[in-house]
Amino acid sequence: MMFGLFKKKPKTLLDQFIVAAYGDRPPKARRADLGMAVDLAHSSLLMGAVEKSEISDIARGLFDGEIPYSTHDLALATALNFFKRPELREDLATAQLMARLTALGWLQEGKVVPLLMKSFEATLYKAFK
Template sequence: MMFGIFKKKQTNAMDGVIRAIYGNNPPANSADLERAITIAHEDLLAEQVPISDVRRIASGLAAGPIPYSTYDLAVAASLSFFKTPALFNTLAEIQVPARLRVLNWMKSGKVAPGVMKIFEDALYQLYKPTAEAAGETGEKFDEADRILGAKFSAFQKQNAGQPLHHAAKVVCDFMIWQHNFASIEMPDDRTDKQEDHAKRIERAFLFGASGMAAQGFSLGRADEELFMLNIVGMYDGLGPDDAENEVARIFEAGDAEEKANRIGAASLVEYLVNGKSDTHRVHLAALQRECWGQ
């Protein structure tokens, strides 16, 4: 008898959770598990967590009673890792881009508002800088974080429908600004190995910036290849064939230099919403400093 009562209470509690997320008329479970695993692993967690771990968590959630869509399941699975204390340092640099992606997905109808709210509220509380670490009040940084997200959302609304060439030029201008400052610190006696490493970091930085720009200007997946070719054509002055080869190298660098990829994305957000500032022109230079000490 006691077990039956306990089970009934559990069921009622879960019904309450589902209603809190999806309302009084929750949808049927429509999640594509494999697609959700890929989205969580690549788009939200930036491949910082083994895909086997993502699969384990996502599979468990998919087997549960919550009627996730594919993107809802991806968000819920990734949240499990963002909430893991042992991964805080690893995931700290990618949590802002992840939050912006989820917000964008919610606006386009891919993620339920209730799922987005749980994700945003959790990451906001977990990753907000502390007063001790920042040397200033935590409230100030909390507000700055929310303002940045709001500004990026406003930027998306204001720039939806901008020509692809315009978006590519923005990325090109951003990269020239970063590169020119970084070149000041390049030693005259740098070796070929050092220069190759620095170029790989620059490509990864560009890869991250381009991906975030595609979101900022609301470009579709069908436009991504042409977008990258436009960027490379302007930034490196390459023709079509050489540009295709360079884009392939950029994608490879994005995988090899994940930190530069993430920082490029975050830096581009700051650039889009706040413009140029001395504080934020140093990111590529800071990443490449490790090359010169090799």
């Protein structure tokens, strides 16, 4: 190959995560409904304990990124952001139990990818034991 022009670019950690979560042919187009993901994170996962505007800001940042989230994946990833915050631990202590059950139901229905669910559960287990 001349001057390395046709070399494949090396896979980044993000590329590796996307393939691990979504397979060798991840969806190219955005699949998530941003508004619905915010509503799901607010009501179904965080039980209204976090302001919707804060949730929306985080969800927008994730939505604009490279990961091809489904609506439920985006809701889970967004909520995870808040469950990780030590200053919210007390406010989210009850919500995390319902969030775990809700997320498990979504996994069983095929609405979230197993790798994201595993990360969600591991993080909540560690934070709330």
